[in-house]
Amino acid sequence: DEMDVDTIWMDGEFVDWDEAQVHVLTHGLHYGSGVFEGARCYDTAEGPAIFRWEEHLERLFQSAKPYDMDIDYTKEELTEATKELIQRQDLESCYIRPISFYGYNSLGVSPKDCPTETAIAVWPWGAYLGEEALEEGIEVMISSWRKHASSQIPTNAKTTGLYVNSMLAGEEARRNGYAEAIVLNKEGNVAEGPGENIFLVRDGELHTPGLSESILDGITRDTVIEIAEDLGYTVHDGASISRGELNTADELFFTGSAAEVTPIRKVDNVVIGDGSRGPITEEIQQRFFEVVERETDEYDEWFEYV
Ligand code: PMP
Known part of the structure; x- marks a missing residue:
């Protein structure tokens, strides 16, 4: 099979x-x-x-x-x-x-x-967006499709029916030569990826859209907030992020159980930062893999041994 x-x-x-x-x-x-x-x-x-x-x-x-x-x-x-x-x-x-x-x-x-x-x-499933994506980052497209508003359908529930929206956005992006989409919410603010949450780095601090932006309450999102704070970073959880702020971000990355921590190097045709995995993204990504592969004995409560 x-x-x-x-x-x-x-x-x-x-x-x-x-x-x-x-x-x-x-x-x-x-x-x-x-x-x-x-x-x-x-x-x-x-x-x-x-x-x-x-x-x-x-x-x-x-x-x-x-x-x-x-x-x-x-x-x-x-x-x-x-x-x-x-x-x-x-x-x-x-x-x-x-x-x-x-x-x-x-x-x-x-x-x-x-x-x-x-x-x-x-x-067995390797890197969701490819091994290279983890190192080099990916090019993403702002989807012409908007997220369901949480007033229309519970977006914090991981429901199969919701994923036709993810499919539309992701496939539109891939048809246009991008690896993945960023989906705006009904208000036009940044919501998330088709199967990922998003983080923005600006002036050494992290920002991520809050639950009221019609996103899934991602477990990797929560993990990254906790490990970033433990690394000493300030995280603005609940930020409302406008489309324009993506262009001027120092760094951007996606998080997800499948996507893990994937850097974003371009949005539409705009280069983010210097067009490669940013230093804070790299530090958090490295720490993430150290944590999930248990190379540190911290966060013991996060693991269920088989
Ligand atoms: N947003 C959506 C729409 C998703 O499908 C996923 C993947 N479950 C995420 C965010 C990330 O959530 P998690 O970190 O819990 O996998």
């Missing part, structure tokens, strides 16, 4: 990759009524360790709330299933994708009587 794994956990069972299927009349397929997570397990000296698993599980359950979706498994059961998937497939590091969605019952928009189905897949 393409993903180099052969087992997926589905509703309490470990099933063969080929058999992990759903019915074509699944509610979630028609209406985007799924909630999901993306976490990483890192290879550490003490074995595979899932980074901030508790926070990812917590966000999964929180994401389900506005949709009145009951996930039929406890956090402990999902944790055991995930660990067993990683163990069974002898993975040292991997990406972890839990998903819960409304299954088939009737095809009305109301999910009444639809079962909630839950699955977990794990697979």
